Amino acid sequence: MSARSSFSYYILLGIVVMAGLSQGLLLPLLSILLEQQGVSASVNGMNSAALYIGSFAMTLIAERLVGVVGFKKLLIGGLLMVMIALPLFPLIPSIGIWFVLRLIVGAGDSALNYVAQLWILLVTPAEKRGRNLSLYGMSYGIGFSVGPLGIGLVNYGEYVPFVLLAFLFLLVLIFVIRFLPEYRPEREAQHSRGFARFPRIYRFAWFALIPAFLYGYMEASLNGNFPVYALRTGLSTENIALLLLCTGIGGLILQLPLGMLSDRVGRRPILIMAGICGGLLFALVPMAGTNLWANIALFLAAGGLVGSFYSLGMAYAADILPKGLIPSANVIASFHFSIGSMAGPGIGGYSMQHGSPFLLFWIMGGAYICFGLMGFFFRGETSKNIEKNNV
Template sequence: MLASRRPTTSSTWQFVILIVVVMFTGLSQGLLLPLLTIFLERMGVPSDVNGLNATALYVGVFGMMFLVERILIKVGYKRMLLGGMIVVTVALGLFPLFPSIGVWFVLRIIVGMGDSALHYATQLWAVSVSPANRRGRNISLYGMAYGVGFSFGPLGINLLKISDAAPFIAIVCMFLVVIMIVWWKLPSQQADAVHGAERPEKRYRRSYQWAWFALLPPLLYGYMEASMNSNFPIYALRIGLEQHWISYLLPFFGIGGLILQLPLGMLSDRVNRKAVLISCGLLGGGGFFLIPLVGDNPWAILVLFMLVGGLVGSFFSLGLAYAADILPRAYLPSSNVIASIHFSIGSIVGPNLGGLGIEYVSIGSMFYLLGMWYILFSLLGFRFRGKIRETAS
């Protein structure tokens, strides 16, 4: 058979392919969010309805997380990854064909579900092929790949000069190429950590019991990312910054995360992952408190954004790596489900809580809240034992 003649792909190359997948996933999300906002603005849709339409993506991600573990058990890594990519590709291709806010709301939910499935499969697969002494580095590379893709995604807006459909056609073609690579090069294998009778009972409760501290960083990361993207433009305009500074400053928060993500991951491999998380939380939290103090000085904000973004931009990946250190292998799929649900909850709560604070407490309250959450997280870390299970890999 044709499949039997395919060359065996080493674990290193499997990881590289997974990195490519998540980079293109970030690229599609980084393009889709501003692109649809532009189209809806052209259609005369009110800004509040425009924002509500964007939350459909997180609704899809959140809802799918309750199904992904069972799907993975039935179909395995490769089929789940391919299924998620195909769903996203088809949905992206349908956007320019049905320019309707109602249809786009549904399509965004579908994209969120597909993204949720492929992220879950790639995260867990990346952890499973990474040796313990390089787990932090590899998961940091995973996070960097998504960040790079997300950052470069908006550049696809320039394709609108060709036609409104051009950005969608470009990203669909890219996904088709990656789908072929995954289908041809990645091996078909079951998620052995959760297959059949090996699935432990009370795995979600025990995951919380043993690794609750390691599962908090995805919640903080989702809260921070969504709050910064949604609330900082309001903050900047109210303190008197010119509009163009908003587009210049926000990327530097992500750039700081990209610069320090790999060094922090490698440091956590060599020293203590819990200590790295606590230190970054304390320093990053303090940095958030400093941002309102520099007022409307854009250069000071830029420097603080890079420093704070570098410190807390690795929280999601470091949390996953720390959970993988603590939990037995059979609990990793459940912990990834919890991490993704936490990220979704944080993404929904962050903008709303930050907006309420700006409106009814003070202009700088969004940063005070962020600083308080990260410092509180670090203080909780001193109470967490983090004993590694004997059966963990």
């Protein structure tokens, strides 16, 4: 990369950090505030899902918006949406208004993630794809892990975490406007046009696209439902922030090693191993009870194994598919992430209210184990095979 390209890359990583930071803070913070107001677990979970309903809506139009306004303008729009919505949360403490604000934040964050990830995928040489996608995943993980630490800022005023986060978005917005160049890649018409490209992508890369769903489900469930689970099982508010941080730290520690290992032994076996082992560890969380150290160990290990699922899945899809199908595969991955993120809080909240709090982790763990087992039946064809089949 040239010096200018490298600077643009680091700006994109900064944008990803902010997207993770906003979601890592808002999901647990708003869930705690609603729980303290006496809102039921199911309603709390559905309100959390609003963030991902907005993300889902943006996913449906992101590819077209990029083609119309370009990468940079869509990034600016996403930053403005989140920055303007954040200070309104403490100003209008209403469940209905918070639902709408979460929709706006979700759409803005989705635009940021989609553009940043696609930009990195398209400009990165194949030989550096694993490294750059790992750094992308680590950047999101850093923001997502640091976010819950902002919960303690409410002790200085309920508005403080929201205003501080909005200010950080403003700083990133200034950098984007001032230093980030416009980017409009040329599409490869033979692969990227027409609805038929989506069945083709699923045909050859369905296993590589499931991790996006599981990552969204896990992220939203932990941040939206775990605070309620923890308070109802005897864990303190401070422990909630610590354990959510541990999940992110585990992902940060293993993100790059797993990415590099997947370059050597293949992404499919790494995804299978991480899915089965991570799922088992999540299923064991209820057995830890209120033992803080046991919970820390489980969250660190499970988070480390599944924390790189999104980036590993996209790297695997990029390995299998021709370059012209990568933008559309990115749309599908974002779509899966949004679906998983919407389903997570709703399923978790309903299972805790009408079943057992432990179902939160048993369902999550079971989903990862099932994914790992499915990997034994997947034989991914490469883009050369696709070309041979005239796809």
